[in-house]
Amino acid sequence: MTKLLEMKNLNVRFKGKRTVHAINDVSLSMDQGETLALLGESGSGKSVTLKTLLGLLPPKRSQIDGSIHVNGVDIMSLRGRALQRYRGGEVSMVFQEPALALDPVYTIGHQIAESVMRHKGVDKANAMSTALDMLDRVRIPSANRRLHNYPHELSGGMRQRVMIALALACRPRLLLADEPTTALDATVQIQILLLLRELQKEFGMGVIFVTHDIGVAVEISERVAVMYAGQIIEEGTTHEIIRDARHPYTQGLLAANLHDVARGERLSAIPGAPPALEARPDSCPFAPRCPVAMPECRADLPPMLAPGDRRRVACLRAAQPIAAE
Amino acid sequence: MAMADSTTLPTPEKVEKSKGYWSGVGHRLVRDPLTMFCLAVVAALILSAAFAPYLGLADPYKGSMIARLKPIGAPGYPLGTDEQGRDMLARLIYGGRLTLFIGLMPVVIAFFAGSVLGITAGYVGGLTNTIIMRTIDVFFAFPSVLLAIAISGALGAGITNSLVSLTIVFIPPITRVAEAVTSGVRKLDYIDAARATGANAWTVIRVHVIGNVLSPIFVYATSLTSVCMILAAGLSFLGIGVRPPEPEWGLMLNTLRSVIYVNPWLSALPGVMIFVTSLCLNLLSDGLRSAMNVRD
Numbered sequence: 001m002t003k004l005l006e007m008k009n010l011n012v013r014f015k016g017k018r019t020v021h022a023i024n025d026v027s028l029s030m031d032q033g034e035t036l037a038l039l040g041e042s043g044s045g046k047s048v049t050l051k052t053l054l055g056l057l058p059p060k061r062s063q064i065d066g067s068i069h070v071n072g073v074d075i076m077s078l079r080g081r082a083l084q085r086y087r088g089g090e091v092s093m094v095f096q097e098p099a100l101a102l103d104p105v106y107t108i109g110h111q112i113a114e115s116v117m118r119h120k121g122v123d124k125a126n127a128m129s130t131a132l133d134m135l136d137r138v139r140i141p142s143a144n145r146r147l148h149n150y151p152h153e154l155s156g157g158m159r160q161r162v163m164i165a166l167a168l169a170c171r172p173r174l175l176l177a178d179e180p181t182t183a184l185d186a187t188v189q190i191q192i193l194l195l196l197r198e199l200q201k202e203f204g205m206g207v208i209f210v211t212h213d214i215g216v217a218v219e220i221s222e223r224v225a226v227m228y229a230g231q232i233i234e235e236g237t238t239h240e241i242i243r244d245a246r247h248p249y250t251q252g253l254l255a256a257n258l259h260d261v262a263r264g265e266r267l268s269a270i271p272g273a274p275p276a277l278e279a280r281p282d283s284c285p286f287a288p289r290c291p292v293a294m295p296e297c298r299a300d301l302p303p304m305l306a307p308g309d310r311r312r313v314a315c316l317r318a319a320q321p322i323a324a325e
Numbered sequence: 326m327a328m329a330d331s332t333t334l335p336t337p338e339k340v341e342k343s344k345g346y347w348s349g350v351g352h353r354l355v356r357d358p359l360t361m362f363c364l365a366v367v368a369a370l371i372l373s374a375a376f377a378p379y380l381g382l383a384d385p386y387k388g389s390m391i392a393r394l395k396p397i398g399a400p401g402y403p404l405g406t407d408e409q410g411r412d413m414l415a416r417l418i419y420g421g422r423l424t425l426f427i428g429l430m431p432v433v434i435a436f437f438a439g440s441v442l443g444i445t446a447g448y449v450g451g452l453t454n455t456i457i458m459r460t461i462d463v464f465f466a467f468p469s470v471l472l473a474i475a476i477s478g479a480l481g482a483g484i485t486n487s488l489v490s491l492t493i494v495f496i497p498p499i500t501r502v503a504e505a506v507t508s509g510v511r512k513l514d515y516i517d518a519a520r521a522t523g524a525n526a527w528t529v530i531r532v533h534v535i536g537n538v539l540s541p542i543f544v545y546a547t548s549l550t551s552v553c554m555i556l557a558a559g560l561s562f563l564g565i566g567v568r569p570p571e572p573e574w575g576l577m578l579n580t581l582r583s584v585i586y587v588n589p590w591l592s593a594l595p596g597v598m599i600f601v602t603s604l605c606l607n608l609l610s611d612g613l614r615s616a617m618n619v620r621d
Contacts, residue, residue, distance in 0.1 A: 056520060084523040084525055095518055100513055100514035101517075103518075115524075
């Protein structure tokens with residue numbers, strides 16, 4: 001079976017008044033129907049990775065190198081019609097802010113139907129009944145009435161359900177979810193996560209779930225890839241990442257939670273801020289903030305170690321305990 | 326799990342017909358008495374002007390030396406006569422034809438031209454934007470009245486030339502509004518979202534950009550109609566617009582100016598028409614703005 005996603009040595013640079021090295025040598029692969037969480041803080045390149053996957057970056061200002069294959073198709077070479085069929089048909093996306101990602105002047109039914117008509121070539125009436133079916137599938141009550149509502153007439157959670165219905169209407173093989181629960185409150189968050197998980201099983205599609213919330217990542221995904229400064233620094237199954245985080249950054253992320261903290265005690269955090277990406281990192285980008293950094297860390301990029309099957313970590317320290325024994 | 330009971334799919338029901346955008350706008354308009362009143366006044370003015378020949382009015386061009394400057398309410402002349410003895414009622418209604426035409430046409434043309442320019446500049450951006458917007462900025466160096474007078478003066482008096490000069494005056498402000506709204510919309514997520522569902526550039530512009538920018542541009546343009554009417558009347562008043570003996574409110578205001586001490590009420594009549602029309606157009610545009618806004 002062909003891999004759902006095969007990303008090799010992806011580099012994205014934004015040119016302009018100053019150059020930003022947003023993505024540096026990212027490789028990623030996914031099997032069919034797999035759920036992967038891309039975990040990282042703001043500016044670590046999560047959203048850029050997703051936008052690159054859909055070819056949404058402004059072509060004039062961005063320079064993209066490397067190769068991306070989705071279901072064996074090289075998407076970097078897609079142009080015109082083929083690209084439009086790929087976007088929304090093969091891969092689609094759920095945006096962070098449902099309030100901004102739905103067009104305010106059209107009813108939600110119209111917006112879902114528009115996408116269905118484009119991809120399936122059916123008439124308006126058929127597309128509308130598909131839209132109705134999708135609203136039912138994302139558990140929107142009295143969908144028939146909601147179909148003719150404008151986005152501002154719906155609540156935040158409801159809008160995100162609509163956004164999911166819109167993204168799934170054409171049965172994509174891969175769903176990109178860009179922090180879909182960040183703009184929602186906690187009780188709605190968990191409903192949306194459960195819904196996404198159910199729909200993922202129902203449709204058997206792959207999901208890349210971008211988040212900065214490690215709890216959300218654990219809830220939804222089978223595998224986790226941690227991004228820092230435009231690189232993937234650690235990848236493994238969710239279990240491996242939780243039980244056996246090797247990279248000091250991942251360990252720091254896991255330690256920075258609210259559990260087991262006594263009242264009045266300071267919460268543990270990773271000191272410092274991520275580096276500005278104006279130059280391509282030539283040493284470990286985490287070294288300045290790393291509690292266990294060694295001189296070697298500042299000399300060269302750390303090698304990618306592979307302690308297990310589809311398990312990798314970019315840290316010199318990760319190899320050490322084994323070497324010490 | 327909370328949602329487990331609702332996981333069974335209901336059988337697909339038949340899709341109800343949607344009410345549509347314009348019927349919603351109509352509903353909100355009907356519930357706004359002031360806007361409806363203004364709409365009625367404007368409609369009455371336009372209809373009476375359009376059907377003036379069938380209203381059984383006196384000939385607006387035929388003067389009479391013995392019936393000059395009859396006061397308002399004189400027998401046979403409900404609104405009196407002007408300085409050449411021509412029936413004022415007929416001249417005011419016939420005058421509406423030219424005044425409304427010159428007042429509305431430039432805005433209509435400028436609405437299309439300005440929208441095309443502004444949306445292009447706003448969506449394409451970069452060098453195209455710079456070229457269009459800096460050219461437009463040149464026109465902002467002159468006050469609109471002065472610009473209209475200068476262009477009309479250069480082209481010479483006449484209806485066509487007034488139309489041309491007023492159109493040129495109104496393209497820049499409409500372009501600027503269109504550009505501002507479009508470049509705001511272009512950055513929003515739903516444009517990216519539309520592209521992410523496979524819409525091509527043309528669909529994105531036609532459906533998502535124009536759908537969102539057209540109503541603010543339209544409302545802005547309606548607010549310009551009253552300004553345009555006053556400018557057109559001003560051009561005629563200055564003698565570089567419509568030429569006598571054509572009935573036109575601005576021109577009538579000018580010719581009746583000389584008799585303001587003889588019969589002040591009479592000379593105020595064309596001004597009242599201009600005032601009422603522009604006020605109603607302004608209030609109408611306010612009402613439209615709130616009725617066309619589906620967001621709140």
